[in-house]
Amino acid sequence: MSVLRSSGxxxxxxxxxxxxxxxxxxxxxxxxxxxxxxxxxxxxxxxGGYRPPYKKGxxxxxxxxxxxxxxx
Numbered sequence: 645m646s647v648l649r650s651s652g653x654x655x656x657x658x659x660x661x662x663x664x665x666x667x668x669x670x671x672x673x674x675x676x677x678x679x680x681x682x683x684x685x686x687x688x689x690x691x692g693g694y695r696p697p698y699k700k701g702x703x704x705x706x707x708x709x710x711x712x713x714x715x716x
Contacts, residue, residue: 682710685706685713
């Protein structure tokens with residue numbers, strides 16, 4: 645996420661360090677009605693060509709997709 649800050653006549657763009665890009669295959673997907681977050685993540689991961697068992701550690705693709713789905 646970028647934030648524009650102006651100080652007088654100059655404008656700068658600040659990149660937040662906490663933001664990480666979402667894998668392109670997950671963009672546009674949402675959790676379906678009656679579906680748990682883990683089920684939705686599994687469905688999207690399989691659609692992206694990944695097969696279980698998924699690596700679920702910090703910074704993994706699974707966690708990025710899961711976080712994306714929880715926010716949408």
